Amino acid sequence: MSDQAIAIVGMAGVFPRANSVEALWQRLLNKQETIETLAREDLVGKVDPAWLDHPDYVRRAxxxxxxxxxxxxxxxxxxxxxxxxxxxxxxxxxxxxxxLENAGYPEPEMRGLKTGVFGGCSIGTYFANNILGNPKYADRDPVSIMMANDKDFLCTRVAYKLNLTGPAMTIQTACSTSLVAVHQACQALLSGECDLALAGGASVSAYGPMGYLYTPQGIRSHDGHCRPFDHRSSGTLFGDGVGVVTLKRLEDALSDQDYIYALVQGSAINNDGASKAGYTAPSLAGQTDVIQEAMQVAGVEACDIAFVEAHGTATELGDPMELAALKAAYGECESQRCAIGSIKSNIGHLDCASGIAALIKAAKSIEQRTLPATLHYEQPNPRLGLESSPFFVNANTMPLPQTGDVFGAVSAFGFGGTNAHLVLSSSPDTSRALGGVYDA
Incomplete structure (x- = not known):
């Protein structure tokens, strides 16, 4: 076990058609897609009629x-x-x-726990849609409006309202934001900057259910379904969600007899630099390096990892590049033994909150020793080369080993090239034996 292990001692979130982590988990176990089809009449007056009647307008949200x-x-x-x-x-x-409530620390500073906050959010559509140009706010202090909407104040407001005195930092790396925030929180814990840390992200659009106009060769799916790794994959679609985990050094969590969902055994972040086709394009070298570094930090061999919760956007470039990087990091294998999946098949791409949604799924999978299915999978995308890899897509919910250590991994790759990868493991038997009561 890594001497840098960080315990996930709490988690909470709200997701499409799932108002808690437990509700999300049940959706995943039941192989349910939370993306809804919108009635045309509900979009009249909200969407340009020329778009609404366009054959490529996708009424899914x-x-x-x-x-x-x-x-x-x-x-x-x-x-x-x-x-x-x-x-x-x-x-x-x-x-x-x-x-914090879920972790059993509603007022951590009262217990001597210096607590940090790390997170980020998506572009502020609420300001553009509801505040800017609204005569109701014409006489309001512009500084007050800015502090209520700008990303800079996301985490410091949490620190102020919850009386948390550790580092409070807004992290912004596009799609990898919330997983990078978890990495930064782990580093702050390991360096002693805080004793407890909150990490996650938020993505909530002010426009509500709208649908979108499909663009060939674009990032969004042609029919509003996200099919990671499948031969029919045509892209993703963006959605709303918020997720946060509570983190603590493992030795402290064991000493305090905290309930532990899973452990972060090691994490790594990097950037692609210029070694790719364009600014938003993925990089084989960058993704491979971050996966290998996280495994090295965790002290885990590729053969130990039972599953990878992948970035899995189902895009033309994204999935093949991600699998190429995983194959380069894991090496050749005679048998397909490591499952790969993506929560985006259930809930879509949550932008800045996508990484934390993936981490919550992975941590719950390890805690429950059950790996939910990846939806919409029929046959592998032929560009992936799965047949010559150690990977397979679990189209059905599958059990993980019920005894001994279980290892998994999570990836998030952001536009602009900032990559994040975490290696997780099951909690020690001493913690699992506590049988803590939780209500996520």
Whole structure:
């Protein structure tokens, strides 16, 4: 076991058609897609008629059921202030509070635990759609409006409202944001900058369920289904969600008898640099290096890892490049023994929150020793070369080893080239024996 292991002692989140981690987990076990088909009449007046009647307009969306819900009073926030605040900020604050509650540390500083906050969010569409140009806010202080909406204040607001005195840092690396935030939180714990850490991300659009116009060769799916690694894959679609994990050094978690979902045995981040076809293109070298570095930090061999929760966007370039990097990192193998999957087949691509959604799925898989199916998989994309690799796509829910250590991995790759990879393992038997009560 790595001497740098970090324990996941709490988690919380809200996702499309799943208002908690447990609700999401049940959706995954039941092989349910949370992406909804929109009625045409519900889009009239919201979407340009020329688009709505276009044969390539896709009436599919992956949104939160009640994005406007917020318990402002719990955080001593006035209704007027809450109304001005980006829903991503509101939800991130709420989910951070829930993640501390889930870990059993509602007021960690009162127990002498210096607590950090690491996270990021997507572009602030709420400001553009609801605040900018709205006469209601014409006389409001521009600085107050900025602090209620700008990304810079996402994590520091959490630290202020929850009285947390560790580092509070907004992380922004596009699609890899929330997994990079977890890595940064782990590093802060290992360096002693904090004793407890919250890490995650938020992506909530102010436009609500809208659908989109499909563009050939673009990143979005032609029919609103995300089919990672499948021969019919045509891209992804973007959705809403918020997720946060509570992290603690393993030795401290064991000493305090915390319930442990899973361990982060090692993590790594890097950037592709210029070694790729374009700014938004993936890089074989960059992805391979970050996977190998995370395994080296974890002290784990490729043959030990039972599954990889992949970035898995189902895009023309993304999936083949990701598999090429995994094959380069893992080496040749005579048998296909390591499962690969992607939660994007269930909930879509949550942008800045996609990495934390993947991590929550992976951690729950290890805790429950069950790996949910990847949806919409029939036959492998022939460009992947799965037949000459150690990987297979689990189209059905499968059990993981019920005894001994279980290892898994999670990847997130961002536009602009910042890559993140984590190696996870099951918690020690001493922790599992506690049988902690949790309600994620």
């Amino acid at each position: 992956s949104c939160l059921e009640a994005p406007g819900l917020f318990d402002a009073g719990l955080f001593n926030i006035t209704p007027a202030e809450a109304e001005m605040m980006d829903p991503q900020h509101r939800w991130f604050l709420q989910i951070c509070w829930q993640a």
